[in-house]
Amino acid sequence: MEVERRKLEQPRDAEELRIRQLRARDMLRGELEGEDLERYVEERVVTTTFEKVQNWARANSMFPLTFGLACCAIEAPISLVTARYDLARFGAEALRASPRQADFIILSGRVSIKMAPVVRRLYDQMLEPKWAISMGACSSSGGMFSNYAVVQGADKFMPIDLHIPGCPPRPESVLYGFTKLQRKITGNPDPGWRRRYNAEGTEEWARGGPASAPAPDEVAAYEAARELAGA
Amino acid sequence: MPDAPGLELIRGEIEERHPGAVLDTGFAQERAALVVDPERILDVLRWLRETPGQGYTFLSSVHAADYLPAEPRFGVHYELLNMDRAERLRVKALLADPGEDALPEIDSCVEMYPTAEFQEREAYDFFGIVFRGHPDLRRILLPDDYVGWPQRRDFPIGGEPVTFTYNERDLG
Numbered sequence: 221m222e223v224e225r226r227k228l229e230q231p232r233d234a235e236e237l238r239i240r241q242l243r244a245r246d247m248l249r250g251e252l253e254g255e256d257l258e259r260y261v262e263e264r265v266v267t268t269t270f271e272k273v274q275n276w277a278r279a280n281s282m283f284p285l286t287f288g289l290a291c292c293a294i295e296a297p298i299s300l301v302t303a304r305y306d307l308a309r310f311g312a313e314a315l316r317a318s319p320r321q322a323d324f325i326i327l328s329g330r331v332s333i334k335m336a337p338v339v340r341r342l343y344d345q346m347l348e349p350k351w352a353i354s355m356g357a358c359s360s361s362g363g364m365f366s367n368y369a370v371v372q373g374a375d376k377f378m379p380i381d382l383h384i385p386g387c388p389p390r391p392e393s394v395l396y397g398f399t400k401l402q403r404k405i406t407g408n409p410d411p412g413w414r415r416r417y418n419a420e421g422t423e424e425w426a427r428g429g430p431a432s433a434p435a436p437d438e439v440a441a442y443e444a445a446r447e448l449a450g451a
Numbered sequence: 452m453p454d455a456p457g458l459e460l461i462r463g464e465i466e467e468r469h470p471g472a473v474l475d476t477g478f479a480q481e482r483a484a485l486v487v488d489p490e491r492i493l494d495v496l497r498w499l500r501e502t503p504g505q506g507y508t509f510l511s512s513v514h515a516a517d518y519l520p521a522e523p524r525f526g527v528h529y530e531l532l533n534m535d536r537a538e539r540l541r542v543k544a545l546l547a548d549p550g551e552d553a554l555p556e557i558d559s560c561v562e563m564y565p566t567a568e569f570q571e572r573e574a575y576d577f578f579g580i581v582f583r584g585h586p587d588l589r590r591i592l593l594p595d596d597y598v599g600w601p602q603r604r605d606f607p608i609g610g611e612p613v614t615f616t617y618n619e620r621d622l623g
Contacts, residue, residue: 333594334592366608369593
């Protein structure tokens, strides 16, 4: 059967619109058959891969962790969720109070050496898939705090997907960074950083579903890590 | 605020009761300060607190300072407040550096002023000044396993070397 590929145009008049509606109704009832069904599918359906749809959904429904470290926390997430900047436009308005429900964490401020284990623990408690944004000069490089108390860059102890420069960055910068993160999610979901930061075995997987089941060697690494931790 | 003559009167009265306890007085920028022999700091504080007419019953701050390269090197400052007259008096005790392996010591005033407990811990945490008789002298802000006394002047700045080198030659 020959099917002509063309863009679905606007109906020319009311009669054609009615024809299309009836055809859609027949399709839903299962009464559309043969050549008519083929033509309908070619016109109306976009084919893609499951991963693409999944990543698209993930990128547009992000739950940030309600979390602030220092002055950057005033700019984000506090300002970001207000009406003026409105992170909800990009699908990330549902701030979660628990890391187990959050998709990404914004390190908003300097990380002191006493806070670093706590931040790392929060990150480890987040469920896969998860992302981290390092916001501002301090959490990216230590910033002006080149001293005994502050970790010189949060990527020393946890994987960071995105660095936002500024001291502090304006909320617009954070919004821009967030859209960059969304592009990263839709493009390349696994840059292999968990391996690079020796963080395998720290994931906590959601239960159920074949997509969420960890690989056998990751299960082994997880068990080994738990044993080492004395749990 | 005791004025300069008032400060000398206080010094004279302490001298009668505890001879030799007050080493010096200082009056700068409207702030009166007594420099006290660290071995007798508790005598002086108790006298200032309990003598009628003095009544410095409130300790608003205890903090340490490092005066390197001056000798004696460390200072412990007690900021006292008379709540009735709203008068402040600073009591300083200067401690010599006992050397590499030892820490400077001074008596704790927690018994007299319970508020000093955390502040003395902080002075210990950052300057390594040991308060004898403190009920629970351990680090308060830094991690428990931290090594070193980071607010001392000879403590390295730490962090990472700054990589902006464009004017390195001008700065020498």
